[in-house]
Structures are given as structure tokens and as C-alpha cells.
Amino acid sequence: MNVDTPAPHVVVVGGGIAGLAAAHRLLASGVRVTLLEATDRVGGKLRSGEIEGVRVDLGAESMLARRTEGTGLARAVGLGDRLEPPATATSAVWTRDALRPMPKGHVMGVPGDASALAGLLSPEGLARIEHEKDLPPTGIGDDVAVGAYVAERLGREVVDRLVEPLLGGVYAGDAYRISMRAAVPQLFEAARSHGSLLDGVRDIQARAAAGQQTGGPVFMGLDGGIGTLPGAVADAVRAQGGDIRTETPVLGLARAGAGWRVRTDRETLAADAVVLATPAWSASALLAGESPAAAAELGHVEYASMALVTMAFRRADVTGMPDGSGFLVPPVDGRTIKASTFSSNKWGWVARGAGDLFVLRTSVGRYGEEQALEREDSELVDVSLADLGAAVGLTAAPVAFEVTRWTAGLPQYPVGHLARVARIRDEIAKVPGLRVCGAVYDGVGIPACIASGQRAADEILATPTLARGTDGEAGQ
Missing domain, CATH: 3.90.660.20 (Protoporphyrinogen oxidase, mitochondrial; domain 2)
Structure with a gap:
């Protein structure tokens, strides 16, 4: 970028981990960044606190370690030596009035054979799993609800006693509504390529056993809590010259020439580009004027x-x-x-x-x-x-x-959610200097949200205005 050209200015709306990740990525490329957060703190669903003097997480407490975006960001902001796996990964299911060990060898509750769920299901439920080999293949089309498909292949008891609580822990949703393609893509691809769901799960297990999955802990936390990650990222953003403003709700967005006007409750900021890292309802309201089709789609997210x-x-x-x-x-x-x-x-x-x-x-x-x-x-x-x-x-x-x-x-990720996300992104791409990110789009887990923010930042950086810099009013 020419040293005589002012650094392009990007406004990030939303200070959750996706917005923070986007700001961190943008600053690393020399862009000037202002992050606006409506509440009095950054971090979104990542929050730490104390109880009786003990440091605890009051929101999300761990992140998937086999995706590197979360652990990578933690290391990038100086928390690498505080990454810590769980002391125990042994868990249980409280069902039919007893704590029953969480079975091994399943994919989001779907077993490769009935014996994996022995003790958790009734004898009738186990027998129903064995009946799967006698069923004709079930077509799933472009998408299908996890619960509906698994119940049809293996019986409702597998869904009700294991798939439902596992998915509920991630989405707080209903397995009979949640999209298999969006929530469990590995299982979706296995179901599409195998006539038998059990065969598909066995194939996943065989590939894992052959070493095609990364070893090490499945989940990772941070000494002091995952809730300390946003603060560390915010500190890194400020250290690179980023401007983070809390208690600053954004009330409106509007195109202004080649750039944007971002109206807060205090002032109107000029920007070359905007990254929206807000919940769907907020993004919908802000986009109503500039991308009504995207706003309408976002308005349907539950x-x-x-x-x-x-x-x-x-x-x-x-x-x-x-x-x-x-x-x-x-x-x-x-x-x-x-x-x-x-x-x-x-x-x-x-x-x-x-x-x-x-x-x-x-x-x-x-x-x-x-x-x-x-x-x-x-x-x-x-x-x-x-x-x-x-x-x-x-x-x-x-x-x-x-x-x-x-x-x-x-x-919530109901059937058809990924198609909705694709439509939203197609509409957003028509608007110069605008991208969206967050839990709505690419997954609700911490690494997925970070990846979503980084993707938005990379796409903004690749836009013609930012790639060449600007002398326009918005860049001043």
C-alpha cells in the first residue's frame, strides 16, 4: 500500500469472538479498524467470572481442538501456554432413572453397531438398530433433519436417548428439526454415499482408526477460562492500533459514494468497508435498506x-x-x-x-x-x-x-439452513465493501465463529477498494 495513501478504514459491528477475530485479521494487513460493540463488554457468549472467589466460565467453556482456528488464535494472542485439555473426558447420560456411561464409537450419537449402545437403550431399541440392514436405502436429497433420518434408519430410541441430548448440548435445539447437512456434515456425507447408515458410520470410524483424523484431545480449554480469550484478542487488537468502543450500538448503515456511513448513538463514522458480526435479527435490521433480500432471509433465523x-x-x-x-x-x-x-x-x-x-x-x-x-x-x-x-x-x-x-x-440450523446462508452471502456479495460473519453462518462452535470472522476479513481485504487503498472521503 502506498505510504501516501491513508490506510483503508473498516468498521466491524459486533464484539463477539467472530468480530474480534475479523478485527485481528484486518489489522494484521495494515487496515485501520474500529470495532463497535453495543454492550459494555466484548466476548459475546464467551464470558468468565467468579463464584465464591473461584474463577469460572459463565458461557462457553471449551473449544474443538481438532479445528485449529481457536487454538491458533489463542496462541497468536499469547495464551498458548494456558491451553489445557479436560482432566477427564468421561461422561454419562442420565436416562431411565440412572446415570449410564456415554458410549464410545459413535458419531453424534449414531453407532456403528448396536453393541455400542448396550445399557443405554432398551432391548427393543437395540433390536431396532439391528433391523437397519434389512431396510432399503433412504433418500436424503439436499438436506434432511438429523432426528428424522436417524429415527427412520435406527429407531426413535437412538435419537431420543442420545442424538437429541448431544445435539441439544450444542444447539439447544430439536434434533427432529436440525439440519444434518449443517450440524453433522460428516454424517450427512456418509448417509449420501452408503445405503446403510451403520455402514456409513463404520466407514467414518475406520478412516479415523487409520489415522486420517488428527490425534490429541478432542476439546481444549484455557487456564482461567475460555472467557479470557476475547479480552486477550481485544488487547492484541488495541496493541495493533485498533479502536474498540463498547456501549456503542450501531443504529444504521448506508452506502456513501464508494464507502459507508455507520451511524451510532453518538456519531456517524465513515468507512471503506463494514463487517457485520451481529446476531441475525440485528444484521437484518441494519441491512434492510442496503440489502433487503439478505435482511429478509436473516429475519427468518430462529x-x-x-x-x-x-x-x-x-x-x-x-x-x-x-x-x-x-x-x-x-x-x-x-x-x-x-x-x-x-x-x-x-x-x-x-x-x-x-x-x-x-x-x-x-x-x-x-x-x-x-x-x-x-x-x-x-x-x-x-x-x-x-x-x-x-x-x-x-x-x-x-x-x-x-x-x-x-x-x-x-x-437454530433447521433443514435448509445452509441454502439460506448461501442466499444471504450471494446477496451480500452484491453490495461493495460488506461482509457478514458469526454463529449464524458457519457453525456455532468457537473455532467455526473465528473462521467465519477470518473469512469475512479476508474477503474484505480482497475487495478492489481495500486492495488498492483509497483517497476517498471514507478513507480519511
Whole structure:
């Protein structure tokens, strides 16, 4: 870029991990960046805090390690020496009034053979899996709901007792609505290329055994919590000259010549390009004037709400707790909580910091169950304790608790979601100097959101205006 030409200015709207990743990537290429966040902090669904003096995650607590975007960004901002795998990966499913070990050798709950689910399913459910080899192939077309397809091939019990709680832990959604192509693409491709779903899963397992998957831990956390990652990225952005403004909601976007006008509640900023890293409803409102077709598509994206109930107990009061990392709860069993994580077991950094305390958390809320989150904090604690008592015999009262509500926190990926995303991106591409990123588009996990932000940044950097720099008003 010519030293006499002002550095192009990109405004990133939204300070979640996708927006932060986009800003970090843009600054590395010499672009001037202003990041605008409506709330009083950056990080979105990544948030750390304390309970009774113990550092904990109050949002997402781990990231997929076999995708390198998350661990790579952590290393890039100086957190490489704090990456830490779970101390235990042993978990359970609380179903049919008992904690049952999470089976091995499955793909998002779908087994390669019935024996993998022995003890979890009824004898009838296991027999139904064996019947799959007698079924004709099932066409899936361009997309299909995970639950509907697996139930047709292997029976509803596989879906209700295992696929549903596993998917619910990721999307807080309904397995019978969630797109297999979007949520479990590996399974979708296996189903398309094999007449038998069991054969497809066995093929996935065989390729994994042959070493075609990266070894090492499946998930990774950070000493001090995944919630510390956004702050570290924000510090790196500021160190490179980026401007991060919290409590600065964006009220409007409009094209201005070759650039953009970004209107906040305080001022209007000129920019050469804009990256929208906001939830779908916010992006829809901001794009109504400049890309009405994309705005309309974004307006149809639905969300699920959930709450996390984090509790600290005197360790002496919780003797007899299971050794594993926690358990999942199938909706079919009619419980209030959908999962519990034994944080002091799962994370060495929590155990080291907790001393004589034992920390755990429960999650409440699935798609369509927003009324559960209308309860008072104390009610959510009480229903969590009741379910924990039934599941693991816990009778102690917590010495402290923290309830974190994530209203409309997780976008839903119904059948056809990827086609909708493609239509949105096609429309956005028609508007010069504009890109979108975040959990709506490429996956809800941390590495996927980071990759989405980095993709948006790379595409912005490749646009003609930024590639050659600008002397226009927006670049001043």
C-alpha cells in the first residue's frame, strides 16, 4: 500500500469472538479498524467470572481442538501456554432413572453397531438398530433433519436417548428439526454415499482408526477460562492500533459514494468497508435498506435461549460425586436440566483454584422452552438441585451460585439452513465493501465463529477498494 495513501478504514459491528477475530485479521494487513460493540463488554457468549472467589466460565467453556482456528488464535494472542485439555473426558447420560456411561464409537450419537449402545437403550431399541440392514436405502436429497433420518434408519430410541441430548448440548435445539447437512456434515456425507447408515458410520470410524483424523484431545480449554480469550484478542487488537468502543450500538448503515456511513448513538463514522458480526435479527435490521433480500432471509433465523446455573459447594458436603466430567439429559425423560458439568472434575484449573470448594453447573432451556428462563434465579437453582439430587444423590446446599441467562443465544440450523446462508452471502456479495460473519453462518462452535470472522476479513481485504487503498472521503 502506498505510504501516501491513508490506510483503508473498516468498521466491524459486533464484539463477539467472530468480530474480534475479523478485527485481528484486518489489522494484521495494515487496515485501520474500529470495532463497535453495543454492550459494555466484548466476548459475546464467551464470558468468565467468579463464584465464591473461584474463577469460572459463565458461557462457553471449551473449544474443538481438532479445528485449529481457536487454538491458533489463542496462541497468536499469547495464551498458548494456558491451553489445557479436560482432566477427564468421561461422561454419562442420565436416562431411565440412572446415570449410564456415554458410549464410545459413535458419531453424534449414531453407532456403528448396536453393541455400542448396550445399557443405554432398551432391548427393543437395540433390536431396532439391528433391523437397519434389512431396510432399503433412504433418500436424503439436499438436506434432511438429523432426528428424522436417524429415527427412520435406527429407531426413535437412538435419537431420543442420545442424538437429541448431544445435539441439544450444542444447539439447544430439536434434533427432529436440525439440519444434518449443517450440524453433522460428516454424517450427512456418509448417509449420501452408503445405503446403510451403520455402514456409513463404520466407514467414518475406520478412516479415523487409520489415522486420517488428527490425534490429541478432542476439546481444549484455557487456564482461567475460555472467557479470557476475547479480552486477550481485544488487547492484541488495541496493541495493533485498533479502536474498540463498547456501549456503542450501531443504529444504521448506508452506502456513501464508494464507502459507508455507520451511524451510532453518538456519531456517524465513515468507512471503506463494514463487517457485520451481529446476531441475525440485528444484521437484518441494519441491512434492510442496503440489502433487503439478505435482511429478509436473516429475519427468518430462529434462536434458542438458555441459562447456566453455576454453583459452589463445600467439598466435604459433596462426597460420593461421580468421577466423570458430568452428564447429559434427554428431553424425553422430562427433566428440567439438560446437562450438568462437574467443573472441578473436568478442568484442572478450576480444581486448583477452588481449594475446598466443588464447582459444578447445570444448563436449562431448549428451543421453544423460553418459559423456563422466566423463573427467578433462586427457582432455577432449586430445580437444578432437585434434578441433581435425583441424578447423583446431591443433598447439600450451595454456598454460592451464579445464574447466567443467554436470551436468544444460539441460532437454530433447521433443514435448509445452509441454502439460506448461501442466499444471504450471494446477496451480500452484491453490495461493495460488506461482509457478514458469526454463529449464524458457519457453525456455532468457537473455532467455526473465528473462521467465519477470518473469512469475512479476508474477503474484505480482497475487495478492489481495500486492495488498492483509497483517497476517498471514507478513507480519511
